[in-house]
Amino acid sequence: MISLPTNLPTRETLARSQVLRRSWPFVMDLAVAVIGLAVFYCIVLIAKFWAGPPNTQMVVSLSPRALPAYAFYSVVRIGLAYLLSLAFAIAYGYTAAYNTRIEPFMIAVLDILQSIPVLSFLPGVMLAMVGLFPTRHLGVELGAIVLIFTGAVWNMAFSFYSSLKSIPRELIEATRVYRYSPFQRLVQLELPYAAIGLLWNSIMSVAGAWFFLMACEMFHFRSQDFRLPGLGSYLQTAADQGNGHAIAWGLFTMVAIIVATDQLLWRPLIAWSDKFKFEQVESSKRVASPILALLTQSNALTALKEHTTEPLTEYVYTRYAERRIAILKRQEGRPPAAPSKSANLLAYALIAIAAVVVLYLARQTLILISPLQRSQYLELLKGAAATFGRVNLSLALAAAWTIPVGVAIGFHPRLARIAQPLAQIAASVPATALFPVILLALVRIGGGLGIGSIALMLLGTQWYILFNVIAGALAIPTDLKEVATLFHFSTLQRWKTVILPGIFPFLITGMVTASGGAWNASIIAEYFRLNNQTLQTVGLGAMISNATEQGQFPILLLGTVMISLMVVTTNRLVWRPLFRLAETRYRLGA
Template sequence: MRAQNFFGRSLVTVSTWPIVIDMGLGLCALALFFSIVHTATYWMGTPVPMAPISHAISALPVYALYSIGRIGIAYLLSLIFAIAYGYTAAYNPRVEAWMIAVLDILQSIPVLSFLPPVLLAMIALVPGHQLGIEMGVILLIFTGQVWNLAFSFYSSLKTIPREMIEASRIYRYSAWQRFWQLEMPYAAIGLVWNSIVSVANGWFALMACEMFPLNGTNFQLPGLGSYIQTATYSGDTHALISGIAAVILIVVATDQLVWRPLIAWSEKFKFEQVESADHVSSPILALLQRSRLLTSLPGRLWTRLEEPLYRRMAQTPSCRIVQPIDQEAKRRKSSLYLKTLAVFVLTVVGWEAVQGALMLRSVTWPDLRLLLEGAGATFLRVNVALLISAMWTIPVGVAIGFNPRLARVVQPVAQVLASVPATAFFPILLIGLVQLGGGLGIGSVVLMLLGTQWYILFNVVAGAMSIPSDLREAASLYRFTRWQRWTTLILPGIFPYLITGMVTASGGAWNASVFAEYSHLQGRTLQTIGLGAQIDAATDSGRFAILLLATIMISLMVVTMNRLVWRRLYRLAETRYKLEG
């Protein structure tokens, strides 16, 4: 019945709408052009570290434009970097292990630790323009987005089925053709899902990166993050609410206008033999696909560009001679270029390490004790936040997951909630906490919770939904007690999903600690004992040695936890608790 309805409607629209859609697209292009010009003039202007922020609602669209622009550019950079990094790691067995270990470490470093070096470097690189500061902030957001994308692309490349690679070799694909017809499509789904997470991380970082003190100077860039923060400090509730509403609106709109169409579109890259029954549908994608302009123009342009390229590449050796897939053959090809690169990287790393060690000499014993205490406190806080999240999300998530109708409504909402940056709510929560008389010690746990629990929730819901109904029927048929049901069916069933959610949440909580443990509020500085607070304080006062040491400690703890706890649980989930078939 419903399908018929939909079909009828689509028949009508097919004949009348394309022109309107094309015009709409034209308008969008015009708007995009205007925003680029506007942003460019602002960027090329003289640097204004402390831009005044207007709290008028009419100023919101421009601020939103700046913020979206920053995240968008950072995301594009991340994507390019991730693809280049993943590609290099996957195809160079010599550096592979190293590159992946480096990625693991970089991923564990909180975004704000990158702030001073990145920003100072960028301002020095582009002096006399706003662009310098902007590039610094964009790079910061980049560091919050890039790592999971790189991991995703790398692991996709490593799991391409052998016969597909052989087919591409025997038919003598050029690297270019292999990239567009095999590697990119194969990695597309992973990249789309990780892009969602990345952009959410980007918003999270943006809220704190638009306004910060560094080495005594206050920086404040026009954007939604600054808008919300300044509104909080000045106690302008009206502006605060409209700012948060704008963020939520943008997140929901991104979900509907970008991610859903992308997910629906990327389904064609699913590596499956038989078409699966469940589909993600997106009205926006259907609409876009009906646009004549969009469906024919880029395709034709692309072909025009590609054809000569293919003809030229057909003459290269890789397209004339079948390239072997053996490891041995590849190893022999380790070129001079790679060697010089390795030497260069090693020199830079060595030099930096020496500089870092020299810098660390200024750290005193009391400093170190404070740092260690902070590490302990933050460690406890992160795990308490995880525990609390798990405690409420497991029963709730299972209840939702076992009720398919409810799950269908809650699942997308939880996903959007996870994308709403918790940092946007931090100021408002802080004010509430201060008025209630609670300290930042408990407050920061609440803040971490806010940022992380949604990941666990929607993973648990997905896990509960994946438990086959015949197992549940068997459990009720044999009259399992409630305890038995939980221990033999539900918990093992959701285990892999729970672990996935917890790993993501744990990473998020560590990152959030830096934002949560330290804050300026209405002229006061609120802080509690913790590594995150130390990082913030060190950035404020320009004590880079402390910053470096605190960062090393956080990174060490996260990597150790990953190696010792999460990876083992992951393996357990993959082997014992996998529901097959």
């Protein structure tokens, strides 16, 4: 006698499961429609607010009831600054990676720009934007967005550039054999290969935007007081007044936004980007996202993909292929064309114009700083040495813990589900909001702002290294990990032969951007206001902050130039050789 299992599903259970399968796509379609309507309403609301006259006497309310509106304005500013950063990073990184003549110049410019503090951009950017739109609130908003952009874009540009330089040679050769157009190569090879690093640096950029939000939404310049409604100005006002309850409400709102962003945006993107890992053996440990799983079941999104995205993509690819084949046929049998004399003359003319502009700017700089006294030069040199020491000490302390922790998170998806949102929250919470507590604790144990500034730099820059190390650990092919397991590598052998070589390009990118971030954070770390008192220590950051507030352009300009020179020199002597090593010796390939 054969006994049947008693746990078989009944007809009612099967019918209920089929109803659920049919209902989930409908729920997702409804959710997509609601999100679309909400986005449209938000666009109308923002356009109406920005088109209004500027409010020069705005008072930041510390009531918790004002937080939803403030949070909305800050999220919009950060979102627009991120989209601008993403477009700039892809365009700049692509141009630098594939133009060998201007590559050294572009990387040098990137080194300089990522090291210049936000407050050095502030007067020129804000005055220019307000001058463009003097009768609209749009000018002040665009100024804040551009300032957030200057604090968030550089690590993304470095990440995309580094990924392009480390693409395996056999993949590049395959695109040449199949005669890919530059657009096809970008969409089907370069963006997918750079997706993991670009995504984790995007998380860091948004976290950095939250870090500098307080400086971008509320600042003083001479007699002018620029204030924007937002979480940054709310936390800055609460910190200035020493209002602990308001700081707690502001941080709670910020953490809630960060958690929601992680679950609704970053977690699905991380799970989606896992398919772009360069490996020959599929990993059994995949990052999962319920939101991504639900989105794939949406009938509306599936229909949009089948009837709009896929046909449009096929049409574009076909047109590019036909055009490229026609160009190659015309070029067959022809000798390579020599550069025309007019092109050479144009290049020489552009170089001459650029040289004249540089000489003029150098002359204007010398004229502007000529009134400075010898004592001021000595103060600047002393401040430069002090800030240089703090920056390097904060980098060493950050690397000591972020490398092992980042590798552990990248190698264990279960740990990543817990640790990644926590790291994102910790990276996004402005250290300036926590700094009063840290500073008071240091004062009690006998420390001061000299030590506190290192702690603040560490809080602001260690995440650049951590997120890049996580991205590097995730990008290590599964087959390399399995070979290490198969041959019973010891922990030391695994680190020497698999982990450190695998994360090396990402680690160098993180260290470079962390170095620039530390210099940038010095403007806040060395000059701090607490309970209507100004605390400062010896350093270039303190001098730049004070000069910005007082409108002392000679000191502001010379301090910024000194930071740029030190960063460029360090990059040329240390980081650039390590970048070349990452491109050659530690490059994945057959």
